[in-house]
Each structure stands twice: as structure tokens, then as C-alpha cells.
Amino acid sequence: MNLSRPDRQERLVRLAAEFALGTSPPRVRRRLQAIALHDRAVADALSAWEQRLTVLAEQVAPVTPPPRVWARIVSRLGIDTNASPAAGTTHWWERLAVWRSIALASVALIVAIGIYDRSRSPVPAAGPIVVVLAGADAKPALIATASRDERFITLKSISNTAPAPGRVFELWALPPGNPPRSLGVIPPGDIVTVPLSLPAREALTNVPSLAVSLEPPGGSTTGQPTGPVLYSGTVERMY
Amino acid sequence: MSAHVSPIRLAERSALLATLLARVALADQRAFEELYRHTASHLYGVALRIVRNTSIAEEILQEAYVNVWHHAGTYNASKSQPLTWLTSIVRNRALDQMRRREVDAASLTREDDDGDAEFPMDAPTAVEMLIAAADAREVRDCVETLDAATKQAVALAFFHGLSHGELAGHLRVPLGTVKSWIRRGLDKLRRCLEAAPPAS
Numbered sequence: 001m002n003l004s005r006p007d008r009q010e011r012l013v014r015l016a017a018e019f020a021l022g023t024s025p026p027r028v029r030r031r032l033q034a035i036a037l038h039d040r041a042v043a044d045a046l047s048a049w050e051q052r053l054t055v056l057a058e059q060v061a062p063v064t065p066p067p068r069v070w071a072r073i074v075s076r077l078g079i080d081t082n083a084s085p086a087a088g089t090t091h092w093w094e095r096l097a098v099w100r101s102i103a104l105a106s107v108a109l110i111v112a113i114g115i116y117d118r119s120r121s122p123v124p125a126a127g128p129i130v131v132v133l134a135g136a137d138a139k140p141a142l143i144a145t146a147s148r149d150e151r152f153i154t155l156k157s158i159s160n161t162a163p164a165p166g167r168v169f170e171l172w173a174l175p176p177g178n179p180p181r182s183l184g185v186i187p188p189g190d191i192v193t194v195p196l197s198l199p200a201r202e203a204l205t206n207v208p209s210l211a212v213s214l215e216p217p218g219g220s221t222t223g224q225p226t227g228p229v230l231y232s233g234t235v236e237r238m239y
Numbered sequence: 240m241s242a243h244v245s246p247i248r249l250a251e252r253s254a255l256l257a258t259l260l261a262r263v264a265l266a267d268q269r270a271f272e273e274l275y276r277h278t279a280s281h282l283y284g285v286a287l288r289i290v291r292n293t294s295i296a297e298e299i300l301q302e303a304y305v306n307v308w309h310h311a312g313t314y315n316a317s318k319s320q321p322l323t324w325l326t327s328i329v330r331n332r333a334l335d336q337m338r339r340r341e342v343d344a345a346s347l348t349r350e351d352d353d354g355d356a357e358f359p360m361d362a363p364t365a366v367e368m369l370i371a372a373a374d375a376r377e378v379r380d381c382v383e384t385l386d387a388a389t390k391q392a393v394a395l396a397f398f399h400g401l402s403h404g405e406l407a408g409h410l411r412v413p414l415g416t417v418k419s420w421i422r423r424g425l426d427k428l429r430r431c432l433e434a435a436p437p438a439s
Contacts, residue, residue: 013429014422014425014426017425017426017428017429018421018422018425021393021396021397021421021425022289022330022334022396022397022400022401022402023396023401023402023403023406023421024402025338025402025403025404026338026339029334029335029338033331047318047319049429050319050323050327051318051319051320051323052428052429052432053397054323054326054327054330055320055323056397057285057326057330057397057398058281058322058326060281060284060285060288060398061284062280062281062283062284063280063283063284063287064279064280064283065279065280065283065296065297065300066297068297069279069283069297069300069301070272070275070279072301073275073301073304073305073308076301076305077305077308079268079271079308
């Protein structure tokens with residue numbers, strides 16, 4: 001279908017008008033979108049009609065979207081609008097207070113309802129340090145646990161959490177007043193362990209929270225998170 | 240109906256949004272945030288009216304802004320108003336989504352799904368919006384040339400993203416009738432709008 005032919009001008013105009021109005025059947029929509037990618041006349045016809053009709057949309061009453069939309073956009077793009085100098089000098093790891101308090105509230109609940117089910121864990125029993133790592137939407141995504149004397153942290157994915165293809169998750173300790181410290185790349189899998197160079201009680205001394213960032217394979221090479229911080233949570237010491 | 244927006248304010252807003260888009264094309268994150276602040280509620284309102292489901296509308300908004308971040312450089316200020324460009328992105332995503340759902344669940348009518356009660360789909364409101372919009376753009380005469388049924392069909396299609404088939408069901412007329420209303424209506428609108436200078 002060569003819609004650019006002069007004798008098909010009428011048909012093109014009609015199809016473009018219906019496309020912009022939104023009434024075209026799915027097949028026609030897809031077809032026109034595909035053709036517009038390489039056919040200038042078709043692209044122009046669509047855009048002319050979009051110009052004509054889209055101004056009508058200005059009358060639609062605005063509705064404020066929930067804040068999570070912006071949080072997700074920022075997290076998807078791995079950008080940090082607050083990092084620009086004019087916006088202040090707060091670092092991202094100092095802005096986790098809100099997530100922390102929400103994650104804190106989830107700890108008791110999760111332990112109580114047994115989402116963290118040690119009996120089914122194929123790795124050695126973890127112990128009394130628990131971190132619920134939640135995303136910007138405050139939904140728990142990973143649970144980290146460690147025995148104070150053991151040299152590893154166990155991570156359990158609780159919401160089918162997996163890095164984008166070709167990326168890895170990296171676990172960070174967030175000591176207050178200091179830059180994040182890498183605890184290592186998180187291996188793929190639902191229940192995995194990250195080895196620690198020291199027993200957990202020492203590795204996590206003065207570390208009130210942990211975070212997970214998205215990194216290239218092998219992890220960040222700069223010593224600092226390079227990708228977006230997807231999850232974070234407060235280190236809870238259980239007694 | 241909503242207040243008439245003065246041409247000066249429109250021009251100022253367009254200039255601001257065009258500047259922000261240009262800065263976003265250079266990966267300016269603060270400009271992106273400002274662009275979002277100025278446009279998100281309008282675009283969310285547009286998406287919500289079409290898909291009538293808050294989580295789908297949120298998803299569309301999110302996708303649209305991710306797209307804008309990556310493709311702000313393709314915005315051409317000489318070809319379209321910034322808000323028109325942004326609105327097209329959201330409308331097209333919302334319409335694609337509706338058509339996909341229609342194919343996925345051809346047997347389900349729109350009324351069966353979890354439409355948002357806050358945004359009832361009624362023809363009088365849609366027609367009012369169409370007329371008010373035309374009023375704001377000083378092309379009221381063009382919309383007024385449409386007969387009542389056509390006006391209703393055009394308004395429902397535009398503001399609520401109804402397809403020909405859905406319009407036929409909603410207005411209880413045969414598919415062929417809806418198609419010819421829409422065809423005639425668009426044709427009339429085009430001739431009328433082409434006679435008037437394009438909105439800018």
C-alpha cells in the first residue's frame with residue numbers, strides 16, 4: 001500500500017485523521033505507525049492531524065499523578081535530579097529516611113507472616129541481622145539476613161526481583177557520613193549469598209542501612225554505585 | 240467549564256516547555272524534573288480519560304516520560320507545540336494500549352472492566368469539552384458545523400479513545416453509521432480548520 005501516491009491522497013488524509021482521532025482499528029494503527037517510520041508523506045499527514053486534534057485535549061481536566069510515578073521514572077532512568085548542585089548537596093544515600101521507616105515497619109510483619117522461611121532455605125541458617133530492602137514504591141523486594149558470626153549475607157528475593165538483562169545487582173553498606181561501601185555483587189537466583197571479608201557483626205558495624213544498585217556485569221568499577229539505586233533498607237538487629 | 244486560557248499565557252508556556260525540552264535533550268535532569276512538574280497532571284488527565292484505570296494510566300505516563308528523556312532531541316519546535324507533542328506521545332500510547340486490550344479481550348465490553356468511576360464516559364461531557372476546546376482555540380464554528388450525532392461520536396472517540404466498534408456499541412447504531420459519521424465529521428473539521436490558521 002503506497003499511501004504517498006497522489007491518487008491516494010484522499011485516502012491517506014482520511015486514515016491519518018482517524019488515526020489522530022483514535023478510531024483506527026489496531027491493525028491499521030500499527031500499519032500506519034510502521035509506514036510513517038520511513039515514509040515522509042505519511043508521517044507528515046499523521047503529524048498534521050495530530051496537530052489539529054491534539055489541541056482539543058487541552059480541555060481535559062488535569063489530574064495530579066501519585067508521587068510514585070515520578071519515583072519510578074527516576075529509578076528507571078537511573079537519574080538523580082537532586083544530585084545537581086543547585087538542588088542542594090544531599091547525597092542519595094542520605095535521602096533514604098522515608099524508605100527506611102517504611103521498610104522498618106515491614107520487618108516485623110514479614111518475620112511474623114513467615115515470608116522469610118528459613119526452613120526451606122538451601123543455604124546455612126542465617127541469623128539475627130535482618131534487612132528488608134524495598135524499592136521507591138516501598139514494596140519489599142529482597143530480604144537480607146546474616147548471622148553475626150558468619151562471613152556471608154543471605155539474600156532472598158521476594159517479588160521476582162531480577163536485574164535487567166546484562167546487568168547485575170550490587171549490595172552496598174551505607175555508613176552515615178561516608179560514601180557507600182560495596183559488599184559485593186549479588187549472584188543471580190532467588191536465594192543467594194554474598195560473602196563478607198569479616199564476620200557480619202563487624203562488616204555491618206556502624207552501618208544503619210544497605211542498598212542495592214544496578215551495575216554492569218562484574219559490578220561497579222568506580223568503587224561507588226554507577227547505576228540507579230533500586231532498593232534500600234534498614235539494618236535490624238534481632239534479639 | 241474550564242477557564243479560557245489567554246493566548247499570551249499559552250505562548251509563554253510553550254516557550255518555557257520548548258526551552259525545557261531543549262535542555263532535556265542535553266540530559267539536563269533538573270529541566271526534566273521541571274518539565275514533569277509542568278506537564279504531568281495534564282498528561283495524566285489525558286491518559287486517565289482514555290484508559291480509565293489508574294494503574295494503566297500511571298504506567299503510560301511513566302513510559303511516556305522515559306521516552307521523552309531519551310527522545311527529547313527529536314522534538315521539532317517548528318513543527319509542533321511542545322504540549323501537543325507531549326500529548327500526542329501519551330495519547331498514542333493510551334490508544335495503543337486500548338486497542339491491544341480490545342484484541343486481547345474482544346468479548347469483554349469496556350463497561351465490564353475496572354473503569355474508574357471518577358471518569359465516567361458520558362457523551363454530553365465529552366461534547367462539552369470538545370466545544371470548550373474549540374472555543375479556546377477560536378474554532379468554535381468548525382465544531383458547530385458538525386451535527387449532534389457526529390459531534391458526540393467525535394468527542395467520545397477523541398476524549399475516551401473509543402474505536403469505531405465501541406462507538407457503535409455505546410451509541411447503539413450500526414458500525415457503518417458510526418464510520419460514516421466519523422468520516423464526515425473529520426472531513427468537515429479538516430476543511431474548516433484548514434481555512435482557519437493552525438493553532439499556535
